[in-house]
Amino acid sequence: MSKDLIITIAGAGSGYTPGIILTIMNHEELSVKEIRLYDDDAQRNKDMELIINFILKRDNLDINLVRTENPKVAFTNVDFVFSQIRVGQIEMREKDEKIPLKYGVVGQETCGLGGFSYGLRSMKGFLNLVKDIQQYAPDVWILNYTNPETIIAESVRRAYPDAKIINACDMTIAIEEIVANSFGYDRDNWIPVYYGLNHFGWYNSIYDVSLKRDIMPEIIEKIKSEGLDVSNEEPNWAQTYTNMKMLVENFPTNLPNNYLEYYLYPNIILNQTNPEYTRANQIMDGRYKEIKDTVKKIQTNTDLDSINYKSSEHGQYIVDIAASLLHNKNGRFNLIVPNKGAIPNLREDAVVEVPCYVNANGVEPISLRFDIPDFHKGLMEAQVASEKLLVDAFFENSYQKALEAFTLNQTVPNATVAKQILDDFIEANGDFWPELH
């Protein structure tokens, strides 16, 4: 295969970049001649350039690597953009998590009010990114991981309805992976039927083609009796997957997305959270430190054998989507798309996460053959409405809509607290947020 593709990674300073590039380089169906690292933080971009150059040389991988902070250079003549930006970086994530916690409310990156604070920031930065991509590469496919994904997807749909964007989340494959590994299944045999909003959904069934039955009921029983095997997980994710047992004990009809813990059990999550040292602090001391340590090792030529970035499920998922588009493979992926009847008894203008086929013509969502239960529908309707109000607030510069969004969020006990947290976030976000009046 002759090498022809150019891929740009936007938000290249992210610690996910080495895993994504290693997946690209080892993928049999993608023949890439150039990878461009694009980030608006030159230092983070340079650090990643150094790491990627080291890996390419070490592994004898032949590719043209370009580093740029200039959108024109990043996007001209490119075939795919993989986007994974974090507007405001980790320092603002820390505020997203800690400000609600001051008021006894869940503080999380993508769920609850932390997710709304991130959402208003992320929409502003992401829509600028899409504007640049549209200017220099109007026909390019954007494969997006940038969070919070439902809010991003809704805002792009309103501002750039013709943009070719696929919004994907790695959470469901991570759930499937840990379930399969815990109980000895082969998930290559699975046809999962999943529905929801991003970080807010449930499995309806998991048909195993080799066992010739829906194995979701027995998976739920196994989680109830044995719990998931969290021995290979870092402590934060181990706690999350351990909490899945409680979720299925109380709601045993469907395998849930773990992120529902923030909406169904905020009381328990608050007890498990240290308001002085949140997930952002763990990442500063983890992924961020690993990047800096790796740069130092390369610069000082020491301990190079310990540099251990690997291809991962996270990279595999987005790269497989690109291959399915390129080679018309009709691969099946859970993606974040306008509902338009895919979930028949949910408002058609919701942005939902459902199984989709991906081919040369883009994304073809699968319509469920059943109505979702009232419990899920009720939870989702409140979530959809609150997320839509937040997007309205962004486009209309409306404080009132933002307050309504915050008040309606199911992690919030009352409107007084919603207003206090909103006002704190306005101050903390400054120019990262649109003006609200």
Ligand SMILES: NC(=O)c1ccc[n+]([C@@H]2O[C@H](COP(=O)([O-])OP(=O)(O)OC[C@H]3O[C@@H](n4cnc5c(N)ncnc54)[C@H](O)[C@@H]3O)[C@@H](O)[C@H]2O)c1
């Ligand atoms: N969808 C998923 O399932 C999934 C999985 C993992 C991470 N994510 C998301 O991917 C993103 C990256 O996560 P991370 O933890 O690696 O973050 P990170 O902060 O380590 O890296 C993100 C990079 O984006 C850069 N950036 C910020 N604004 C930018 C802009 N306007 N233009 C170009 N670059 C910009 C930053 O400088 C930073 O280097 C986040 O949005 C995160 O929520 C999503």
Ligand SMILES: O=P(O)(O)OC[C@H]1O[C@H](O[C@H]2[C@H](O)[C@@H](O)[C@@H](O)O[C@@H]2CO)[C@H](O)[C@@H](O)[C@@H]1O
């Ligand atoms: O707290 P972080 O930054 O480590 O993770 C937040 C992201 O969590 C999900 O992705 C996980 C994935 O589920 C896990 O198995 C592994 O692959 O790492 C991923 C990132 O840590 C979630 O889907 C993302 O949207 C979050 O950004």
Ligand SMILES: [Mn+2]
């Ligand atoms: Mn996700």
